[in-house]
Amino acid sequence: MKALLSKVVGGPETLVLEDVASPEAKPGFAVVEVKAVGVNFPDVLIIEDKYQFKPARPFSPGGEVSGVVKAVGEGVTNVKPGDRVLGNTGWGGMAQEIAMEAGRLTVIPDAMPFDEAAAFIMTYGTSYHALKDRADLKPGQTLLVLGAAGGVGLAAVELGKVMGARVIAACSSQEKVDLAKAHGADEGVVYGRGPFDRDGQKQLAELFKQACGPNGADAIYDAVGGDYAEPALRSIAWEGRYLVVGFAAGDIPKIPLNLALLKGCEIVGVFWGAWVGKNPGRHAESVQELLKFYEAGKIKPHVSERFPLDKAADAIRHLASRQAMGKVVVTID
Incomplete structure (x- = not known):
């Protein structure tokens, strides 16, 4: 599969698109076929080692994703293969597939487009x-x-x-x-x-x-x-x-x-x-409240620009310029 990788400290120009092994669904995890990735300011910081978390390299930026569950590991009951989901992860989203803790995934309404779902949870x-x-x-x-x-x-x-x-x-x-x-x-x-x-x-x-x-x-x-x-x-x-x-x-x-x-x-x-990690129950309640607001038409992500995965570095650069309005999303075929 393809993944955008940060292999050295630096700006968007240091990111490279490479082939990597597909992830496996370990116990408690689910593998998601990524359809869209929300671009956020932490993506600008994390590749420069300026964020609160500093993952080991190589890693993919991208902290919020939407897609379809491909496989689930032992003990996973909240999602199943074929579910349309959104999820928040600190990094790793700018790839064709990602393995995530299943508890970080939420099933989305059938009418919710993947680009809006990927622009939803972090903001x-x-x-x-x-x-x-x-x-x-x-x-x-x-x-x-x-x-x-x-x-x-x-x-x-x-x-x-x-x-x-x-x-x-x-x-x-x-x-x-x-x-x-x-x-x-x-x-x-x-x-x-x-x-x-x-x-x-x-x-x-x-x-x-x-x-x-x-x-x-x-x-x-x-x-x-x-x-x-x-x-x-x-x-x-x-x-x-x-x-x-x-x-x-x-x-x-x-x-x-x-x-x-x-x-x-x-x-x-x-x-x-950090609050999500310390309060998973309250976070789950908040996500359900937000989805109810969305289904009632009270909130709706404003996706202003979409970039394909091979232009994801440009998406991060665009966000860093402070010219973007609403959300920038990377879409993955």
Whole structure:
């Protein structure tokens, strides 16, 4: 079978497509014929050894897949050969087949296309965990989403509306704001591209404050980081929750902790992958809730670009450029 491999540390240009042996279904595992792979920011980081996990090489990037179960190992009861499934795995997805722990697989509705299924679990799973479990978002509260046209950001916009919040989408262009509004955002704000000096950060803080209103944002969803973090935190409401989701801007921000004191707010880490491993039962419940939202038409992945497996490195490069809107998917025949 074909697999895209990271054999040395580096960017997308270091990835190679090679023939490898097909995996076997060990006890507790299932082998999936991969039909589509969602591309996510961790794919950019993991091939450069900048992610929380550093798998042994060679490995394939790709943390979320959809496909058809080919075989199951001893003891597997939740899926069977022929089932259409989606699954989350830290890496290994950009290949024609993958062996996964069967507990990480979920049967998908017959009407759910494989590309949407592959664009589903990491973005909506991350954002639902962030808003429900970490922020305890309530109806009527104000949610500010940074990077609102990206994969997790757009999912946060949709889920914020499902949960009854007033959602403000913050993006780097009006085109991206318009996309977020089309997915339910109540209002939008366009911010400039960093880096920012101190005056620039002050202006950005004022932009966020004006967008959120006098009471500020009850929850801030930040998958961008960098120079955007402190200005966003300055717009938070009293006892608000600032969600640290990721650092698409590239730099990990250094937050003045006096802001947390003055705002009486919480700075809350969101590490969905680790949470899934520690709370498999709650994760399974959340996935079923998300699929119900999908079947009811309340959420729908926005797949903006599709790349074949032999162009998967280009898909990762495109995502790293921060030009992508919604989800980028690799499709596999």
